[in-house]
Amino acid sequence: MLKNDLFLRVAKGEATERPPVWLMRQAGRILPQYRAIRNSLSGFKELVERPELAAEVTIQPVDELGVDAAIIFSDILVIPEAMGLPYEMVEKKGPRFPKTIESAKDIEQLLVGDAAAEELQYVYEALKITKKELDGRVPLIGFAGAPFTIFCYMIEGQGSKTFSKAKKLMYQEPELAHLLLQKITDTTLAYLKKKVAAGADLIQLFDSWAGVLRPADFRAFSLPYMARIAEGLSSSVPVTIFAKGAWHSMSQMAATSASVLGCTWTQNPKQLREELGQHQVLQGLLDPCALYADPKTIEAQATQMLKDFGPHHIANLGHGVYPDTPLDNVKVFVDTVKNFRY
Numbered sequence: 001m002l003k004n005d006l007f008l009r010v011a012k013g014e015a016t017e018r019p020p021v022w023l024m025r026q027a028g029r030i031l032p033q034y035r036a037i038r039n040s041l042s043g044f045k046e047l048v049e050r051p052e053l054a055a056e057v058t059i060q061p062v063d064e065l066g067v068d069a070a071i072i073f074s075d076i077l078v079i080p081e082a083m084g085l086p087y088e089m090v091e092k093k094g095p096r097f098p099k100t101i102e103s104a105k106d107i108e109q110l111l112v113g114d115a116a117a118e119e120l121q122y123v124y125e126a127l128k129i130t131k132k133e134l135d136g137r138v139p140l141i142g143f144a145g146a147p148f149t150i151f152c153y154m155i156e157g158q159g160s161k162t163f164s165k166a167k168k169l170m171y172q173e174p175e176l177a178h179l180l181l182q183k184i185t186d187t188t189l190a191y192l193k194k195k196v197a198a199g200a201d202l203i204q205l206f207d208s209w210a211g212v213l214r215p216a217d218f219r220a221f222s223l224p225y226m227a228r229i230a231e232g233l234s235s236s237v238p239v240t241i242f243a244k245g246a247w248h249s250m251s252q253m254a255a256t257s258a259s260v261l262g263c264t265w266t267q268n269p270k271q272l273r274e275e276l277g278q279h280q281v282l283q284g285l286l287d288p289c290a291l292y293a294d295p296k297t298i299e300a301q302a303t304q305m306l307k308d309f310g311p312h313h314i315a316n317l318g319h320g321v322y323p324d325t326p327l328d329n330v331k332v333f334v335d336t337v338k339n340f341r342y
């Protein structure tokens with residue numbers, strides 16, 4: 001039994017007296033407790049792969065910030081690794097894949113579905129430990145990258161401003177692109193079902209690079225795969241789709257089995273309500289940079305956001321919190337939401 005189920009109630013469509021609040025990337029470098037553990041290890045991957053430690057840093061923001069949900073400490077890149085493309089996390093640079101997808105043969109050789117999901121026992125173990133240690137204090141969010149975002153990393157081997165290599169495959173060999181997307185989708189769904197079995201109360205899909213696609217391509221190469229995953233999970237847990245930059249396709253996302261749609265600071269809450277109605281559950285959307293402002297400005301921006309959305313909203317930022325954000329400012333944001341009443 002959950003002692004604080006505010007987040008889940010809102011995700012499932014209930015109107016509550018205040019919105020729940022959590023932050024994307026809340027488990028991470030904003031917390032001195034996280035940095036202490038992280039600095040004692042060989043690197044980021046070690047933390048991801050040691051379930052006891054992953055559970056510990058997952059719970060840190062619940063203790064320190066009083067957020068209404070925990071999100072399991074992990075990374076979206078465990079999926080390409082389980083399929084046969086290991087990642088490295090290079091300090092101050094980000095992820096790198098020594099091996100990438102360059103041909104049909106590479107796609108054929110990937111491990112897919114349950115067989116690949118079986119490789120990620122350390123994630124399921126981390127969820128089980130976290131669940132036990134949380135002891136029902138707040139719900140636990142599980143997540144994965146959306147197939148299109150994982151497709152980008154598997155082809156490019158690192159981040160990119162344009163993802164033009166990934167898009168080149170879409171334009172030159174669309175069938176091959178769809179084949180790879182399908183394999184990622186099958187693996188991700190198998191993985192997320194195991195995450196739910198291990199204790200995840202809600203699943204969020206991160207389509208971090210959706211914004212590089214034109215609307216028609218988003219609807220052809222990204223949305224159908226997220227829709228399939230949402231459909232495959234929706235009978236067991238609510239699903240959140242966060243497709244950053246795909247502001248043009250909000251109503252198409254609303255038409256999937258997903259319960260919650262993430263939004264970002266370049267969108268307008270009032271317009272979203274006009275387009276999607278008062279009852280669509282929305283999550284987000286404060287500019288993470290607003291947390292560099294003084295406490296009064298943070299409070300004013302957060303309050304305005306809550307008023308503009310009204311109920312059926314989960315307070316969050318429009319993307320992950322930046323590592324150099326002053327912790328006190330993060331607390332101002334969280335406390336503003338917790339003291340708010342509709």
Ligand SMILES: Cc1c2[nH]c(c1CCC(=O)O)Cc1[nH]c(c(CCC(=O)O)c1C)Cc1[nH]c(c(CCC(=O)O)c1C)Cc1[nH]c(c(C)c1CCC(=O)O)C2
Pocket residue numbers: 023024025026027028029038044071072073074075076077089093094095143159206208320
């Ligand atoms: C694109 C993406 C990745 N990972 C993720 C995404 C989707 C969300 C987004 O758009 O940001 C998802 C992710 N990564 C991490 C979480 C943890 C849970 C949480 O939100 O608190 C989540 C949900 C931990 C992490 N993942 C990473 C860190 C920082 C690593 C460290 O501690 O040194 C954390 C806490 C590393 C990471 N992982 C990734 C990148 C590009 C980087 C490097 C950038 C950076 O250093 O911030 C890939």
